[in-house]
Amino acid sequence: MKVVIVGNGPGGVELAKNLSGEFEVTVIEKEELPHYSKPMLSHYIAGFLPEEKLFPYSLEWYDRRGIELRLGTSALFIDRAKRVLATSKGEFPYDVLVLATGARAAEPAVPGKEHLLTLRTLDDARRIKEKLEEEGEIVILGGGFIALELAGNVAKAGYRVKLVHRKRNLLGLDEELSERIRKELEGIGVEFHLETNVLSASENGLNTDRGYIPGRLKVCAFGIAPNVELALRSGIQTGKGILIDDSFRTSAEGIYAIGDCAEYNGMILGTARAAAEQARVLASILKGESASYDFFGSTVFKFADLSLAIIGRTDGEGKWLDDETRVFYRGDKPVGAVVFGDLRKALRLEKEIREALN
Numbered sequence: 001m002k003v004v005i006v007g008n009g010p011g012g013v014e015l016a017k018n019l020s021g022e023f024e025v026t027v028i029e030k031e032e033l034p035h036y037s038k039p040m041l042s043h044y045i046a047g048f049l050p051e052e053k054l055f056p057y058s059l060e061w062y063d064r065r066g067i068e069l070r071l072g073t074s075a076l077f078i079d080r081a082k083r084v085l086a087t088s089k090g091e092f093p094y095d096v097l098v099l100a101t102g103a104r105a106a107e108p109a110v111p112g113k114e115h116l117l118t119l120r121t122l123d124d125a126r127r128i129k130e131k132l133e134e135e136g137e138i139v140i141l142g143g144g145f146i147a148l149e150l151a152g153n154v155a156k157a158g159y160r161v162k163l164v165h166r167k168r169n170l171l172g173l174d175e176e177l178s179e180r181i182r183k184e185l186e187g188i189g190v191e192f193h194l195e196t197n198v199l200s201a202s203e204n205g206l207n208t209d210r211g212y213i214p215g216r217l218k219v220c221a222f223g224i225a226p227n228v229e230l231a232l233r234s235g236i237q238t239g240k241g242i243l244i245d246d247s248f249r250t251s252a253e254g255i256y257a258i259g260d261c262a263e264y265n266g267m268i269l270g271t272a273r274a275a276a277e278q279a280r281v282l283a284s285i286l287k288g289e290s291a292s293y294d295f296f297g298s299t300v301f302k303f304a305d306l307s308l309a310i311i312g313r314t315d316g317e318g319k320w321l322d323d324e325t326r327v328f329y330r331g332d333k334p335v336g337a338v339v340f341g342d343l344r345k346a347l348r349l350e351k352e353i354r355e356a357l358n
């Protein structure tokens, strides 16, 4: 059986790895590079990691596994009747097609946006790193995990960091948890400008509703835009992402979607961990094994030296079990948790919560 995968991010590469040997697997990727780690990009920007360490799999690795990797190849259109994927470098027939096209960084919509950079690809990271080394400081827009990871790593490396966020809360967490994260990051030098709206950007800084913030290097890290265009152009149903059912099936027969491009029940999980887990479950489904995925958001982050796990639903009051662990409930049932520090404890708790929900 021929499986063609569009996208060589964590979703695509994990799926290829799990199907290789049993299926004929082709990966179509528009970038010229083999798979690299996006979660490590801010470590690379900060100078903690040389560029070559971003690549977990060499080109020989793909060869050894019998995975045909087509780099520098853009998927353009799916002829669903003929089961053929048209690309910038020819046509690829498939029995099963998997869209793992990921997302791009959400674009800012303020006047002067050409003075703002975004962070998604290694090219973006190279550009930011070069400018950071020239300027010695950075202004980061956003209060999600990409913004905080970048702020934490770059501050730890000794650069001056200002973080501008329109809300008071970080990571969508409540005030108490946000405050704790803020204090940890302030401890290593991150300067916070919260509840601050950017009105416009210029070469030398930002105009905000709380005054002018100088800074020549400004990076937007606030959200993602799923890459749905290929699906849309090919008549596959989309919402914010490509719409899927609980077995990753799109509205088109023989075509599946996983990772940052895929939307299930209004949710796009948006993490490398979820993309790789979805890939493993889809691989089992395609092999005819019984497998299911429970679309339960859970991720571990590292903001400089602060490790943090956010598991499941974290809205509502919650109860501190100890200094490091707050659990959230619906009735008596635990539905989510936030764990600082001990990540083994976080994994145990995640298992308990998943079991309680099933």
Ligand code: FAD
Pocket: 006, 007, 008, 009, 010, 011, 012, 028, 029, 030, 031, 038, 039, 040, 041, 042, 073, 074, 075, 076, 100, 101, 102, 103, 104, 119, 120, 121, 145, 146, 149, 227, 230, 258, 259, 260, 261, 270, 271, 272, 273, 274, 275, 299, 300, 301, 302
């Ligand atoms: P992507 O990684 O976006 O890969 C999609 C691939 O498809 C891309 O290579 C793209 O070039 C290719 N593609 C798209 N359209 C086409 C086309 N038409 N033709 C051919 N190729 C195409 N997640 C975590 O879990 N933990 C973290 O700590 C973390 N930190 C992050 C830090 C940064 C700076 C960034 C940017 C992301 C971070 N993430 C983290 C998020 C994580 O990287 C994403 O959730 C993950 O990469 C999604 O994987 P994916 O395979 O769905 O898509």
